[in-house]
Amino acid sequence: MGRYIARKRARFHSFGREVNIPWGAVLEEQDGSLFWKGKLLCSVTSQNAYDYFSRDDDGLGKLRGQLVGAIKDRLEKRDKEYQARWNKVWADPKCQQYKRPEHEDWWVWNYDFYNAPIPDLQYIAALVGAGRG
Template identity: 65%
Template sequence: MQYKNYLCRKRARFDGISGQVNIPYGTALICQDGFLMHQNKPLCGITSQNAYDFFSQNDDGMGRERGDLVGRILSKLQKRDAGYQARWNKVWEDSRCQKYKRPEHEDHWIWNFDFYNGPVEDLRYIAALIGA
């Protein structure tokens, strides 16, 4: 599926395809030919780490919540406290989470494109699963 509308889910500061960018939270962007565009200039590829780190799909009008959930999930899973391994075990064991794991990494979890653009209901489920 090709999404067209995106929101900046947190301030984006990075070297983009067209140079240095500084995009405020909540800024609307579009996807064109596989690239996120801002002010008619390409920023990054839609499947790039910059796209995953800063932008959320908004075709359904749920971009702000999607971005918030993705951020909370990632933050909770990165927290190295006593519950770190237990949270990751829940993700690894959950069949609903499995569709969001990149299959080419058998022994390491890397979220795929579908996670960053996932249905808000699935992201709410994952957040609740790990207590995010």
């Protein structure tokens, strides 16, 4: 059994019910699914898991979530440096290990990115100018 943490408030529909999970809430992972208060929410590989939750088995889930959020926010910012940041990501070997290979023409972060070791996320954050989250 694993542990995840809500890295931001999670509001979505799950199995026909509205979910509203506060920031910092602890979720349990069992057999690849996330549970909150004993109720099944989603798969650990679902978009909802990627958008709202961070693995916390090592006690670093809050920091992992901050870094993931900071990286994604920085890369989504449409300013004059937008393409330059993405060019760095596309060219970087460390980043390549976190790209889903089935998408050749655009970047989609894979499961491993959302569960990456803190030093890797700090590296990517520094690469794109996101700081430490």
